[in-house]
Amino acid sequence: MENTAPPRPPARRRQDVLDRLAREVDIWVATADADGLPCLVPLWFVWHEESIWLWTRPTNPTGRNLRDGGRARLALGHTRDVVLIDGEAETFGAREAPPAAAGAFLAKTGWDPREERAPYACFRVRPLAVQAWHEQHELKGRHLMRDGSWTV
Template identity: 70%
Template sequence: MKIDEPVRTPARRKSDVLARLERETDIWVATADAHGVPCLVPLWFVWHGESFWLCTRGANPTGRNLRDGGRTRLALGHTRDVVLIDGEVRVFGTGDVPVAAADAFAAKTGWDPRADSPAYVYFQVRPVAVQAWHGTRELRGRHLMRDGTWLV
């Protein structure tokens, strides 16, 4: 996007965000442990049923932080095309993850953790806040969701 292009409407921003969630495979996952030590890693994801579904080993730092903290911040894009999502986390073992979510994850990523190892855990992230902007000129109006409700 060039700096002289018009600022997107909130509806266009939401549409762009939802298209990216279908198109992209990797998302940055930010967590912190009980002492506030941050952790930032990219994970594969699928957007399914108004939630993000992630999968990683339950014993690694990200898995522990997601489980114990119950919240995360997810991020897509670079500094000129930002999407930030704050979400609440629920944890599912490979035996109790909803089949439709696990199937959608496997279809999108080409990897089915259910067939890999019981050490893997699924994390459902329900967004409570979504922001999107292209550069500083779109900072105004960047909030697309608050308290789990789309504003547009």
């Protein structure tokens, strides 16, 4: 099946990414341990103050990898509508998480990990690179952010 729609202009792609970050609740989180063993899980998230905020248990593979490796690749969408985000991760204990970020997460998801009996950690992922495309015809021009700065 061939897509005959014209490619979206870069500014439209950026706005579409920002709209999805505001609207969607789940994001794929890919990390790796020190030996390169990959881990891929979906997590709830919130886009707040130009960062993606995630909560997970600090003892599970994703929590350890985010804390120890400090990097993640995040993905939204399916194979015909892709957003890939590479970023640096910063770890906060549940009580050290910035209140505004924790409040934004609660408002979006209806869940406050700080109230759980089991320990949770908060992770801020600051985007360094963002790519977005609809199918093959949009591969050209898919890089919307490089080195932490929007290119459009």
